[in-house]
Amino acid sequence: MATRKENSTYSSNEKWIIECDLTYAVNKIGGRWKILIISKLESKVHRFSELKKELPFITERMLALQLRALEKDGLVKRTIYAEIPPRVEYELTEMALEFGPIFKQLSIWGGKHRSDTNSSS
């Protein structure tokens, strides 16, 4: 997302890591907000301000950044209506909808094991 020095170990390691289909997939939904955004969009198309309302703690900046990233990765489709004030709608693509069942399983896993590890914080 940010511009990157291409020759650092950080970058070359990333390239190597992404060879793994699994890591590739998880990277697309990684980060703090993407999953929550996708979850909201699963139920219905949202405009920017609606997402903001449903995710009370995300800042406009992060919401915009994450939506751009999701769009670039082909997970979200953005539709702009040339009205005043502007209206922009976001919806999931086919590709993103395929995450549905996987997300459900992960969610079950999370719910099941959330209490398992109450080791020190």
Added chain:
Amino acid sequence: MATRKENSTYSSNEKWIIECDLTYAVNKIGGRWKILIISKLESKVHRFSELKKELPFITERMLALQLRALEKDGLVKRTIYAEIPPRVEYELTEMALEFGPIFKQLSIWGGKHRSDTNSSS
């Protein structure tokens, strides 16, 4: 993992986010190396040096850090053999093994869509 200022927005947001079972689950396997480590451990028990060999680009530091995190999260079990030179073996727990089918699906998703988004870098 690192010590954290507990009252920052960063931290309080994290707490809120982790309310979501799905995000909770993904956070456990997030980061650069965890998935790769888990994948290696799926096939067999590994000692530290074996993992190092199979993941040529990870540094010892990161390997140690990730293994500790996985252990703390209950995904990996660590067994120390009091020999000289030391031997330490890592294996997946039940909890981690439950990821198996989910990982397979995610992997399929990754393989399928890797080529879909050859938009600019």
Added chain:
DNA sequence: GCCATTACTTACATGTTTGTTAGCACCGTA
């Protein structure tokens, strides 16, 4: 003209993750 609304963007500050380098402790072997 002035303000509100919407969907952003920019510049900056803070916090986290990853990588670099060096070193430790143990013992067996040469």
Added chain:
DNA sequence: TACGGTGCTAACAAACATGTAAGTAATGGC
């Protein structure tokens, strides 16, 4: 005595992710 093998750890540095605050453009309503 020096060295190697193993599994680490510590101090530091670079890169990235996230949060804060303010500003933008267009238009309609007052």
